[in-house]
Amino acid sequence: MATSVTVQRLDSSGPEASQQLCCAICGTPEGEIVYRSTLADATIRDGRIDPYSAHYQINRCPRCGLVFSSPIFDTEQVRELYVASTETNIAVGEDANGRRTMERYYALLRPALTRRERVLDIGCDVGHMLDIARLDGFSGLHGVEPVGAAARVAETIPGATITTDFYEDHAYPPDYFDLITLIHVVDHLVEPSMLLERAWKQLKPGGAIFAVVHNSDSLLARALGERFPPYNLFHNYFFSSSTLARLFQKCAFEIVDVVPTYNSYSLGFLVDKTPIPPIRRVVARVVTLAHLNALVLTIPLGNIGIVARRPLASSDDARSRR
Numbered sequence: 630m631a632t633s634v635t636v637q638r639l640d641s642s643g644p645e646a647s648q649q650l651c652c653a654i655c656g657t658p659e660g661e662i663v664y665r666s667t668l669a670d671a672t673i674r675d676g677r678i679d680p681y682s683a684h685y686q687i688n689r690c691p692r693c694g695l696v697f698s699s700p701i702f703d704t705e706q707v708r709e710l711y712v713a714s715t716e717t718n719i720a721v722g723e724d725a726n727g728r729r730t731m732e733r734y735y736a737l738l739r740p741a742l743t744r745r746e747r748v749l750d751i752g753c754d755v756g757h758m759l760d761i762a763r764l765d766g767f768s769g770l771h772g773v774e775p776v777g778a779a780a781r782v783a784e785t786i787p788g789a790t791i792t793t794d795f796y797e798d799h800a801y802p803p804d805y806f807d808l809i810t811l812i813h814v815v816d817h818l819v820e821p822s823m824l825l826e827r828a829w830k831q832l833k834p835g836g837a838i839f840a841v842v843h844n845s846d847s848l849l850a851r852a853l854g855e856r857f858p859p860y861n862l863f864h865n866y867f868f869s870s871s872t873l874a875r876l877f878q879k880c881a882f883e884i885v886d887v888v889p890t891y892n893s894y895s896l897g898f899l900v901d902k903t904p905i906p907p908i909r910r911v912v913a914r915v916v917t918l919a920h921l922n923a924l925v926l927t928i929p930l931g932n933i934g935i936v937a938r939r940p941l942a943s944s945d946d947a948r949s950r951r
């Protein structure tokens with residue numbers, strides 16, 4: 630049953646979620662409510678809302694099943710959430726593990742590459758993906774990273790050109806890249822199709838695109854329910870394998886593969902992120918006593934990756950050749 634969306638308010642001084650989102654796949658403006666907004670209980674620190682302390686109202690599209698936040702903050706308020714973020718995406722002490730995770734992503738997408746000349750990593754963070762591509766022969770390394778602290782680290786990669794603009798504000802030529810990567814970006818966007826259509830044009834025909842998002846249909850997501858950590862103010866869309874593939878198909882990409890992805894983390898880091906405090910405290914004590922905090926685990930953490938490509942010719946031509 631489609632339910633109309635209710636606007637949630639914080640207290641009189643807090644930001645208000647007033648921007649209505651539609652389903653990014655089929656444009657349906659209203660969804661069935663999955664979880665009600667928790668904005669009224671958000672933590673405010675130094676006058677700023679903690680984006681991890683709450684989620685918007687979460688809805689499911691009755692037509693295609695895509696799960697999405699709506700209403701969300703307006704464009705300026707959303708930008709403030711990012712500008713206020715001063716840290717890189719990789720937690721202190723987890724850099725080597727972040728690198729391992731990126732190497733595994735690169736191994737997934739590499740078979741789809743036809744040439745290795747120019748790569749664009751949108752949301753490149755400290756630049757691990759660009760550096761891995763460089764070591765595999767890419768010479769044109771381009772990164773988009775609005776968080777200054779992360780961009781400054783990425784700039785130290787030999788040959789890298791990093792912009793702190795938002796991707797939509799930065800012009801790249803058409804038919805330019807052999808590879809575009811989007812690690813934990815697509816589910817943060819207000820209009821993912823707009824970005825994907827732009828990326829399609831900037832890829833060379835036959836160029837590959839790779840994206841990783843949280844999998845709202847994963848065992849972890851099902852087990853944690855509303856406590857699934859991606860339900861926070863940074864995420865507007867929550868994909869399953871099938872809704873992720875449908876979004877890319879809608880934007881004229883040819884799907885190569887959609888697969889669960891693996892992350893490497895230290896056990897100490899994972900324990901620290903356990904969303905249920907009493908369990909976290911007990912496990913943290915055991916792990917510390919056993920000196921296992923630094924143990925590296927490579928596990929599926931409820932993420933999925935999609936490998937797709939801009940078809941070599943228009944889809945009609947591609948069909949007639951098959």
Ligand SMILES: [Zn+2]
Binds near residue numbers: 653657690694
């Ligand atoms: Zn839909």
